[in-house]
Amino acid sequence: MLTRPRRHTATALAAAVLTTLTMAPAEARSHHDPVHPSLRKHLAAYYDFEHPTHANPAKEQDRGFSGTDIDLVNGGADMRTRDGAHQGSRTSLQVRQVNPGTAGNDDWKAGVFGPSGVPTLRAFNAVEGVTVMGWFKATGPNPALNSNTAAPDDRFGAVGLAGVLSGNSDGHAVRALLEIIEVNGELRLVALGRRVDGAASQTFAASQDWRTLLPDGEWVFLAATFDFDTGAMALYRDGRRLDGFYTVTGDPWDLSGPGPHRSSPTDPRGIKIGGSFPQNTLERNPCDCRMDSLMFLNTVLDGKRIQAQYRLATRR
Numbered sequence: 001m002l003t004r005p006r007r008h009t010a011t012a013l014a015a016a017v018l019t020t021l022t023m024a025p026a027e028a029r030s031h032h033d034p035v036h037p038s039l040r041k042h043l044a045a046y047y048d049f050e051h052p053t054h055a056n057p058a059k060e061q062d063r064g065f066s067g068t069d070i071d072l073v074n075g076g077a078d079m080r081t082r083d084g085a086h087q088g089s090r091t092s093l094q095v096r097q098v099n100p101g102t103a104g105n106d107d108w109k110a111g112v113f114g115p116s117g118v119p120t121l122r123a124f125n126a127v128e129g130v131t132v133m134g135w136f137k138a139t140g141p142n143p144a145l146n147s148n149t150a151a152p153d154d155r156f157g158a159v160g161l162a163g164v165l166s167g168n169s170d171g172h173a174v175r176a177l178l179e180i181i182e183v184n185g186e187l188r189l190v191a192l193g194r195r196v197d198g199a200a201s202q203t204f205a206a207s208q209d210w211r212t213l214l215p216d217g218e219w220v221f222l223a224a225t226f227d228f229d230t231g232a233m234a235l236y237r238d239g240r241r242l243d244g245f246y247t248v249t250g251d252p253w254d255l256s257g258p259g260p261h262r263s264s265p266t267d268p269r270g271i272k273i274g275g276s277f278p279q280n281t282l283e284r285n286p287c288d289c290r291m292d293s294l295m296f297l298n299t300v301l302d303g304k305r306i307q308a309q310y311r312l313a314t315r316r
């Protein structure tokens, strides 16, 4: 060993230095928790799309506390795309319509569905508030062509982003959803919530044109909050609260009785990401977009904590 030529040692040393230099940013990132500490205890489900389950690369691990792994529907592992939304992210999830001209259910989307409720989503059973947030980037024409009608050029009336299903959902009906949907004939970025399973929903719509809020080719950090006790909802973009308005008059969440009010005491039937029906029975409201670091929390985050998470993800 003592007689090993110096040249080799130097080469090995140079290689080691090179490796260290090359590895440094990645290593720095791996020590950097991508979740703001104030969010952790409410972060029921969290998907960064860098963690396939050990058994199946077409499933994504939940990095939140609930352990609710999701399916990458119709596209499987190919849906993980080398386009991280933010510092420390390498891959995101591509969702999209595959065959606009065919009545079928082959759209790329993600989620989980349990016909009698998903037990791991108990954090959203009788919940007082919910936050849905994450990174989104539009990558194609939205809304998609309506593949369920004979007309060749009509489009769906909505673009699904991400949400928690209600306790009696068919795969479409939600408890808390971030999406783009027509309000009085005009598409808008909205938070859509339903407190009581099977009852009416309320929608809070952003005033600003959705195309400026979610422009093609640009990553944006969107958040929606749902306070089932007070009826308040809010939308945020890149950590800033958006102006908006409620679209339903009256009391769709039935909050007139004594509180505190909570959602129905049922386990959600699942999570939908990028289009409805995570059980893959029908194509509806597919989104041609990429998504990253999706978070589902069993509380209403205030603006400070939403901004803190945004800043953490974008700091250099």
Ligand SMILES: [Ca+2]
Pocket (backbone or CB within 6 Å): 048, 049, 050, 084, 085, 089, 090, 091, 092, 292, 293
């Ligand atoms: Ca990622």
Ligand SMILES: [Ca+2]
Pocket (backbone or CB within 6 Å): 145, 146, 147, 148, 149, 150, 151, 152, 153, 154
């Ligand atoms: Ca059609």
